[in-house]
Amino acid sequence: MNDSLITDIHLHTLRVPLTEPFVISLGPIETVQNVVVRISTADGRTGWGECSPYMTINGESMDTCVVVGGYFAQLLRGRDSADIAGCIGAMDGVIYANSSIKSAFDMALYDLAAQRAEQPLYAYLGxxxxxVLATDMTVSIGSPEKMAADAARFWKQGFAAIKVKLGKELEADTARIRAIREAIGPDAPLRVDANQGWRDASYALAVLQALAPFNIEHCEEPIPRWQFLDLPALSAQSPIPIMADESCGDAHDAERLIRIKACPMFNIKLGKTGGFYKGLKVAQMGEAAGMELQVGGFMESRLGMTAAAHLALANDAIHHCDFDTPLMFTEDPILGGIGYGEGGVIDVPEVPGLGATVDPAWLEASVTNATARL
Known part of the structure; x- marks a missing residue:
């Protein structure tokens, strides 16, 4: 019997309240609603994956991920887990898009492959x-006073960079950044993310010009993603470098943005690309185009963020990390995984595979919407 044949697949929901609501231009988040995938093989190994669906970005929810994950569980029964390309192709053949839940299965398959190779996942990825990987810390949208206080607290805690959620009106966003700069000083690394919140390129340019005096490193996704054809002109005129996020999902999106010279930076997320198999392609394309890359995430726990950290070590063009969401959780259900050191420095596990699992006691105590056992 082939030791790498898939014997069991389990889907678990993972709900964790946040310490306080996390607010972006697309709306607030109060509780993490993720899905964990466990894939077991004939040799007794288990691979773990996690996705954090985001309805307003990837069009998926925890519930849809459980349903579609059930299709994948039936599909992959008895397949060779070592044939990652074949498993990915099979999932793509069943349903279009659904990159979030696909990423959790992809993650678990790569965990198994790296375990079998007796290598940490980043080494298995080349x-x-x-x-040094160091995460920024994100300030969510609120009053200028609240955002300034949060930024000052994060800066005092030693994070190497502060990321600020914006995407409202020019005057309000400018007031927010002004207050934050007054709180953390003129030289602290500061980044902004509009999450498509400025209504068009003309308005976005006006905001970016207003923010230029505040020494901003880069701005993520300033305009609605369907306006990507306007990114080249906006990028050429903007005093702040533009980073594509929601408009850069998989390798097809990356190719399109590179061909039109849309912007100098990409933010890669496993939940957008569908996992490592396609995420590595986006990174390679960005590197070949001379771009500066970031790896980020949605609201993953340390399980998903550990996977993101392995990806960040797999390509030299990846310079920025946005791995802070587990620090917002009220509980930490993960065993092993990345650690957070001084200055937001990320410690990546040096064990075979992903190096992170979900605490069995936490899984038993949690509410499970669906478990697919093959």
Missing amino acids: GHRNK
């Missing part, structure tokens, strides 16, 4: 520990 990466090296040749750089």
Whole structure:
């Protein structure tokens, strides 16, 4: 019997309240609603994956991920887990898009493959520990006073960079950044993310010009993603470098943006690309185009963020990390995984595979919407 044949697949829901609502231009989040995938193989190994669906970005919810994950569980029964390309192709053949839940299955398959190779996942992906990974810390949308206080607290805690959620009116967003700069000083690394919140390129340019005096490193997704054809002109005129996020999902999106010279930076997320198999392609394309890359996420726990950290070590063009969401959780259900050090420095596990699992006691105590056992 082939030791790498898939014998069991389990889907678990993962709900964790946040310490306080996390607010972006697309709306607030109060509770994490993720899905965890466990894939077991004939040799007794278990691979873990997690997705954090975001209805307003990838069009998926926890409930849809459980349903579609059930299709994938039936599909992959008895398949060779080592044939990652075949498993990915099979899932794509069943249903279009659904990149979030696909990423959880992809993650678990790569965890198994790296375990079998007796390598940390980043090494299995061809990466090296040749750089320091340090996460920023994000300030969500609120009053200028609240945002300034949050930024000052994060800066005092030693995070190497502050990321600020914007995407409202020019005057309000400018007031927010002004207050934050007054709180953290003129030189602290500061980044902004509009989450498509400025209504068009003309308005976005006006906001970016207003923010220019505040020494902003880059701005993520300033305009609605369907207006991507306006990104080249906006990027050329903007005093702040533009980073594509929602408009850059998989390799097809990346190719389109590169061909039109849309912007100099990409934000890669496993939940957008569908996992490592396609995420690595986006990174390679960005690197070949001379772009500066970031790896981020949605609202993953340390399980999903550990996967993101392995990806960040797999490509030299990845310079920025946005791995802060687990720090917003009221509970930490993960065993192993990345650690957070001084200055937001990320410690990546040096064990075979992903190096992170979900605490069995936490799984037993949690409410499970669906478990698919093959």
